[in-house]
Amino acid sequence: MQANPPKLNDINAFDVIVIGAGAAGLMCAAQAGKRGRKVLVLEKANKVGKKILMSGGGKCNFTNYSIEPDNYICHNPHFVKSALSQYTQWDFIGLVHDYAIAYEERDLGKLFTLDGAKHILNLLLEECAKTHHVEIRTSAEVTDVQKLPSENDEVNPQQFIVKSSLGDFSCHSLVIASGGLSIPTLGGSGIGYHIAKQFGHQVYPTRAGLVPFTFSDQFKESTEKLSGNAIVCTLSNDKASFTEPLLFTHRGLSGPSSLQLSNYWQSGETFYIDFLPQHDLKQILIQQKQKNAKVLLRTILNDYFPKSIVLELQKLMWAELSELAIGQWSDQKLLSLAELMHHYPVKPSGTEGYRTAEVTLGGVNTDEVSSKTMQSKLVEGLYFIGEVVDVTGHLGGYNFQWAWSSGYVAGAVV
Template identity: 50%
Template sequence: MTHFDVIIIGAGAAGLMCAIQAGQRGRSVLVLEKSNKAGRKILISGGGRCNFTNLYTEPDCYLSHNPHFCKSALSRYTQWDFIGLVEKHGLSWTEKTLGQLFCDQKAGAIVDMLLAECREADVKVELNSEVDTITKHSNETTDDASQQFTIITQERVYTANSLVIASGGPSIPKMGATDFGLRVAKQFNLNTYPFTAALVPFTFPEKELELLFRELSGTAVDVILTVNNTSFKEAILFTHRGLSGPATLQISSYWRLGDSISVNLLPEHNAEDWLMDQQVEHPNAELKTLLARALPKRLAARLCELFIASKPMKQYTPNELQTIATQLSEWELKPHGTEGMRTAEVALGGVDCNELSSKTMESKKISHLYFIGESVDVTGHLGGYNFQWAWASGWCAGQYV
């Protein structure tokens, strides 16, 4: 039986950051990771380039049953702090759309950086170490009679004064992701919210797939996508399974089963004004020809085949143009589901924030038990926000474990 001041379950973004901070404070730290690699989700993020943070990180870019909870951590460890760490290690980055920062040296360099910081802080990382059981009992042999945890893996038994759950959520199960964090929380009678897929593509009934989506598979278009009073202006991508692309992934976090989504295909125009202008400037041109100048040609053609009768612009009445404008700016699509955890980038839900201290990430009920990262009910938008939550929540817990 080996004792550590701190044991962290999960060698992902949050777990490694917490370990670094605790190790730098002189704590003896063990990170247990069930897979054969640390930072597996980091390695596949951003197409292998790791979208490690976002310049415009703000609390309103996060979903939670307690929207104020994330404010403390995000304000104490900011995107600029992590950028500083990246630059300290001689890594460079490129800003892409909407403040997304990608590592020029690829995702592996970010993992190497975190592991180098762990080594420097004397943190021990054990791979291929799946936790079987966790128990908690009072350790009367120590001066402060601290509560002690016993962690049993398939190979060994460990004890620790503090235990940090950084096991993430169940998205992308092929990477070994599970709901382990929720199970631990329930073991200790903490309130939780079920994990559901977020930042995930939509699926549609077979009839619609055959009629529309498969015909347009591979077609991308910039739109404004809206559901439940929330909108995102980015690209959507038609696929043979349904709808993907950045705007789709973003809005999926706000969508609920049964909701229709509204698609504005002309995000840079007032659709009715645009149509009237086209009628004046190109009275003899067919609508589908003009639409093909504003939209991908395949999409314009399919819309006119299925939904909009195309004819020369001069033949449309004002009422007809108004109807077409509505079809273009408020095109309703009704997904019948999502692709689920298989392709979800993150999961909504997790440990109820009201069970935790926003300052330390420690359980209010169970002393010395901490939850960080995706295991907590804080879910960011697409574009580096979830990594920033992982860095920030891990950093905060690392100051106190």
């Protein structure tokens, strides 16, 4: 922080500066603009809302019918309650209705647009535009933030100077909505964490979340051969369990169940796959042995899986017995195999990292941020919203709802 900041007369002055024109930043800007605040949004990328446009395969899973604090990961599990109650999923759904945006419900209460994510982005931009108080500038990389000396407060309400590639600006309230490190090609960066640390905030270590697993062992050979196939499985460890589609890829495992569990996985850990969570394989195999002793195990399993998956499971679990009729298996071997298929251990070599991660785990310590307003408890006028905070939602619209809720509550007071 420089001892002699530039003179205020030389700087473009705003009531509020928002760093980041993503979901949280645009929501905050719109709410502040509605209150008559003069708002400047600075976006590093050449276009706003890039992450919104690519989300949900371009259809934007903008919220979920069921939003609960348990859907979020945070060192303080109670932190999310206030913002989520002040601006709920029903509030945003109402806004979607106001703009006549067509949407559909998919599995587990997930809401997607029917005609593309651009409608959600246009909604946010229209909300900003109709206030006539919000200015958005792109290709604006923030290079430094300075806090003005407190003695300036009486003669000028400006508290911060933001230096950027487009020039210097001053503001009374500064909102950090710069997101995390995920998908850097869409503008993700660590500037928000840097600013937080600059002003004395603790930042929890970050890592990629909602991200596919990679493998380098024999299991990878199977995932490569099965690339593109998907089946419903349960993935679990001692922290969490998710029963959703599992997608095999050239690198390893993806799909909702993998992405969900990645939030609860640490490097070097093993997790378990239940390949048939909706059936009791022990009972099935014992019954089949009694009824049809001459059938092969893979023939039985062809009723439950695509043949290609059965063949790969056979290589992994019972290759040496593959040509043995089920009647020749001992009950103990059948029960052991069933147990293995319900609890198959895998140890990823890693994840695909920030390159494909949907979110960033970790971030600004919420104990140092007001849960009601998102204002820093350490620095007056400084706010943190969205992904930069130590709040990460499950897959299914929860991270967008956190963006809407945290952006709204900050916008109501900045």
